[in-house]
Amino acid sequence: MNEEFDVQVKQIEELLRHVAFIIKKRGRDILSDFGITNPQFNALLVLDSHPDITMGELCERLYLACSTATDLIDRMEKNGLLERRRDPEDRRVIRLRTMPKAKEVIEQVIQARRRYVKSILTKLDEKDIETLARSLQQLHSLMTEENLPSQ
Amino acid sequence: MNEEFDVQVKQIEELLRHVAFIIKKRGRDILSDFGITNPQFNALLVLDSHPDITMGELCERLYLACSTATDLIDRMEKNGLLERRRDPEDRRVIRLRTMPKAKEVIEQVIQARRRYVKSILTKLDEKDIETLARSLQQLHSLMTEENLPSQ
Numbered sequence: 431m432n433e434e435f436d437v438q439v440k441q442i443e444e445l446l447r448h449v450a451f452i453i454k455k456r457g458r459d460i461l462s463d464f465g466i467t468n469p470q471f472n473a474l475l476v477l478d479s480h481p482d483i484t485m486g487e488l489c490e491r492l493y494l495a496c497s498t499a500t501d502l503i504d505r506m507e508k509n510g511l512l513e514r515r516r517d518p519e520d521r522r523v524i525r526l527r528t529m530p531k532a533k534e535v536i537e538q539v540i541q542a543r544r545r546y547v548k549s550i551l552t553k554l555d556e557k558d559i560e561t562l563a564r565s566l567q568q569l570h571s572l573m574t575e576e577n578l579p580s581q
Numbered sequence: 582m583n584e585e586f587d588v589q590v591k592q593i594e595e596l597l598r599h600v601a602f603i604i605k606k607r608g609r610d611i612l613s614d615f616g617i618t619n620p621q622f623n624a625l626l627v628l629d630s631h632p633d634i635t636m637g638e639l640c641e642r643l644y645l646a647c648s649t650a651t652d653l654i655d656r657m658e659k660n661g662l663l664e665r666r667r668d669p670e671d672r673r674v675i676r677l678r679t680m681p682k683a684k685e686v687i688e689q690v691i692q693a694r695r696r697y698v699k700s701i702l703t704k705l706d707e708k709d710i711e712t713l714a715r716s717l718q719q720l721h722s723l724m725t726e727e728n729l730p731s732q
Contacts, residue, residue, distance in 0.1 A: 435702070438710055443691070443698040445717040447608075450601040451623065452724045455644050457598075472602065493606050540594070547594040550723045551586070558719060559589055565716040566596040568709060572701045573603045 460542045464535050465509070469494070471539060473502050474532050477512055482525045484517075511535065611693045615686050616660070620645070622690060624653050625683050628663055633676045635668075662686065 454468065461471050469492070476491045477483060485503070489496040503526065506512050511532040517523035551559055605619065612622050620643070627642045628634060636654070640647045654677065657663050662683045668674035702710055 435699075435710075438714055439695050439699045439702055442702065442710075442714055442717060443695045445714070445721050446600070446604055446698065447694065449597070449717060449721055449724065450604040450608075452721075453597055453601040454605065457601075458644070493609075543598065544590050544594045547597065548586075548590045550720070551590055551593065553723050554719065558716070559586075559593075561712055562716040562720060563589055563593055563596070565709070565713040566593060566600060568705065569701070569713060570596050570600055570603075572704050573600065 456546055457543065460539055460546075463542075464539060466506070466511075466535065469498075470502055470506055470511075471536075473499070473506065474511065474528060474536055477526055477528045478532065478536055481527050482515075485524055485526065488526060506532075607697055608694065611690055611697075614693075615690060617657075617662075617686065620649075621653055621657055621662075622687075624650070624657065625662060625679060625687055628677055628679045629683065629687055632678050633666075636675055636677065639677060657683075 457471070458468055461468060466474075472492055473488065476488060480487070480491070483491075485496065485499065488503075489499045492499060494502075503512065503514070507514060509531075510529055512526055512528050515525050515527060517525050551562075554562070608622070609619055612619060617625075623643055624639065627639060631638070631642070634642075636647065636650065639654075640650045643650060645653075654663070654665070658665060660682075661680055663677055663679050665675050665677060668676050702713075705713070
């Protein structure tokens with residue numbers, strides 16, 4: 431019984447690692463068409479859903495060292511994807527906001543990713559798609575629950 | 582019908598992106614205890630399962646530009662994780678091989694990843710675990726099939 435569980439753990443760890451690797455690789459291919467990297471895209475997604483976020487909050491949400499995030503932000507500002515603004519209430523605080531170009535990039539990247547997922551899902555029947563969605567939803571809930579203390 | 586499918590595509594793309602992000606983040610936390618990065622660990626896994634691989638083959642399998650892979654390999658050689666050897670049959674060819682320390686790192690990293698996956702799966706019942714394994718297996722097969730031309 432316990433042994434069977436260990437076999438499942440081993441199998442699922444390997445599958446998750448491989449699937450995550452392929453998703454990342456696919457994502458990188460799509461992003462290279464837009465001249466941005468994976469960490470830059472993750473930053474754009476965070477900035478888009480949290481306008482006027484501070485640098486410190488961004489680092490936390492991306493789980494990145496602030497020196498690494500600063501480099502990212504520098505490159506993206508130069509690229510016209512975002513702007514830094516001083517907080518009018520406290521001029522020591524820098525806030526970040528996406529530029530219209532970022533929305534366009536995000537929209538097109540997500541569309542390309544959906545096309546890829548669609549090309550895979552069309553090979554599954556309706557029941558298998560529902561089961562996959564449910565399993566992933568369950569896994570994601572448990573993973574974010576697990577992650578709560580650091581989010 | 583078609584609309585429902587589009588909703589599922591949208592949902593599954595988002596779940597896969599989020600799950601892959603968490604897996605990567607968790608993996609990075611584990612690897613930082615061993616002083617290596619995610620791309621370095623991926624290289625170790627490839628080298629471990631393909632002893633005496635050439636530099637060109639490694640780049641292909643990691644989907645990395647060879648200049649990026651060379652930097653990775655330099656750092657790992659300095660770290661005592663692998664060695665470069667000239668092919669005795671053709672001295673222009675450089676072959677790569679892991680050192681014993683690499684096996685140890687891989688083993689410990691995989692164990693830590695399994696502990697994480699186990700901590701999640703213990704919250705699911707037996708039937709849900711089986712369903713998750715089956716769904717991931719199906720997804721992985723379709724993704725690697727899709728990827729075949731470049732592997």
